[in-house]
Amino acid sequence: MPRFHPLEITDIRRETDSAVVLSLSPKSGDFSFAPGQYLTFRKEFEGAELRRCYSVCSTPEEGLKVGIKAVDGGVFSSFANRDLQIGDTLEAMPPMGSFGAKIAASNLGFAGGSGITPLLSIIKNSLQADDNASFILVYANRSVASTMFRDELQDLKDRFLNRFHVIHILEDNAQDIELFAGRLDAEKLEGLFKSWVNISAVEQAFICGPAPMMEVVKTGLLAHLEASRISIEQFLSDQPGRAAQKAVSLESAAPRGALQATVLLDGVSYEVPLDDETSVLQAALDAKLDAPYACRAGVCSTCKARLITGEVEMRANQALEDYEVEQGYILTCQSHAKTEKIVVDYDG
Ligand SMILES: Cc1cc2nc3c(=O)[nH]c(=O)nc-3n(C[C@H](O)[C@H](O)[C@H](O)COP(=O)(O)OP(=O)(O)OC[C@H]3O[C@@H](n4cnc5c(N)ncnc54)[C@H](O)[C@@H]3O)c2cc1C
Ligand code: FES
Numbered sequence: 001m002p003r004f005h006p007l008e009i010t011d012i013r014r015e016t017d018s019a020v021v022l023s024l025s026p027k028s029g030d031f032s033f034a035p036g037q038y039l040t041f042r043k044e045f046e047g048a049e050l051r052r053c054y055s056v057c058s059t060p061e062e063g064l065k066v067g068i069k070a071v072d073g074g075v076f077s078s079f080a081n082r083d084l085q086i087g088d089t090l091e092a093m094p095p096m097g098s099f100g101a102k103i104a105a106s107n108l109g110f111a112g113g114s115g116i117t118p119l120l121s122i123i124k125n126s127l128q129a130d131d132n133a134s135f136i137l138v139y140a141n142r143s144v145a146s147t148m149f150r151d152e153l154q155d156l157k158d159r160f161l162n163r164f165h166v167i168h169i170l171e172d173n174a175q176d177i178e179l180f181a182g183r184l185d186a187e188k189l190e191g192l193f194k195s196w197v198n199i200s201a202v203e204q205a206f207i208c209g210p211a212p213m214m215e216v217v218k219t220g221l222l223a224h225l226e227a228s229r230i231s232i233e234q235f236l237s238d239q240p241g242r243a244a245q246k247a248v249s250l251e252s253a254a255p256r257g258a259l260q261a262t263v264l265l266d267g268v269s270y271e272v273p274l275d276d277e278t279s280v281l282q283a284a285l286d287a288k289l290d291a292p293y294a295c296r297a298g299v300c301s302t303c304k305a306r307l308i309t310g311e312v313e314m315r316a317n318q319a320l321e322d323y324e325v326e327q328g329y330i331l332t333c334q335s336h337a338k339t340e341k342i343v344v345d346y347d348g
Contacts, residue, residue, distance in 0.1 A: 005029035019069040035125035036100025040294040052076040055118035069114035099233040104203035112209020140169040189220035208233040234299035264345040281332040298334040310342030
């Protein structure tokens with residue numbers, strides 16, 4: 001089961017006015033990562049613990065780095081941009097996620113805003129690891145000034161002249177080519193496929209960005225590619241900001257119904273009362289178990305466990321692949337018991 005470990009901040013680079021890149025040196029734990037994976041950080045703000053995920057934006061040779069864009073009123077991202085200093089320590093779980101698992105020879109990426117972070121890691125890794133790999137990146141931002149990793153992408157373009165192409169779509173700035181100005185919508189997407197991207201040659205596509213952009217791109221891509229050739233990473237979070245929920249003790253919790261979960265965690269088995277309106281994760285946290293979680297929205301897979309006995313209804317799943325579901329894995333933050341007794345293994 002993943003655990004939190006201390007990581008020292010060895011460098012902070014201001015990437016744009018509202019984004020920083022942190023270099024991290026783990027003090028314990030195995031933080032080796034695959035391209036496209038993310039770290040889950042935890043930190044207390046005013047006595048309440050927040051957990052936030054940030055994708056690794058580097059290659060293993062460059063060391064562990066994350067890029068954090070400040071969102072208006074966002075607790076963790078504002079803290080990271082404003083308060084963190086070199087030498088400070090953050091706590092994070094080892095890398096997770098499988099966004100970059102399907103890198104092919106001919107790849108197409110769509111990034112919006114801070115959604116560039118996992119794609120940057122995937123792009124650098126694929127171009128360096130395989131001389132035959134190529135990547136086209138369509139990168140949507142508000143303006144040049146708010147574009148993260150603009151210089152690094154330019155350097156990559158110069159280094160991998162024939163294998164890496166980037167198309168910047170800018171909302172606010174007038175571009176010479178009309179297709180590249182404004183928001184990325186269905187019409188623009190088809191325009192790109194007509195003149196700039198040979199979609200029939202694409203083996204794998206990757207999307208990460210704001211929800212509306214991802215929806216448009218996914219729908220547009222599905223007209224050309226099978227669903228299995230489209231990898232999606234969501235940055236959504238269902239976590240409240242400063243009003244983060246504190247764990248409720250068993251004594252003060254509302255009486256639970258007749259449902260029961262046996263939860264295996266760190267080799268120990270616990271009996272946890274349940275009702276069908278409470279997720280398996282919430283029931284475990286209410287019982288004061290240290291079950292892993294981050295987004296609570298079914299997008300990050302940190303709360304993944306294996307269902308050994310019984311049935312659950314998984315209300316959302318943006319993180320598990322079909323084969324993982326077939327193997328019995330569930331997202332406990334989204335799983336509600338459908339049978340009187342379930343057995344869930346966080347260690348499996
Ligand atoms: C797998 C994954 C990878 C990610 N990778 C990255 C990455 O590489 N880089 C990156 O920058 N981000 C990334 N994210 C997003 C990141 O985890 C955070 O969601 C983001 O930084 C915002 O967190 P926050 O604590 O700053 O904002 P929050 O405090 O969670 O606030 C988010 C928004 O909600 C509003 N809000 C907060 N609380 C309330 C409330 N009580 N009522 C009304 N509105 C409220 C805030 O004003 C703000 O606009 C990733 C997310 C996931 C799931
Ligand atoms: S906590 Fe992120 S998917 Fe459950």
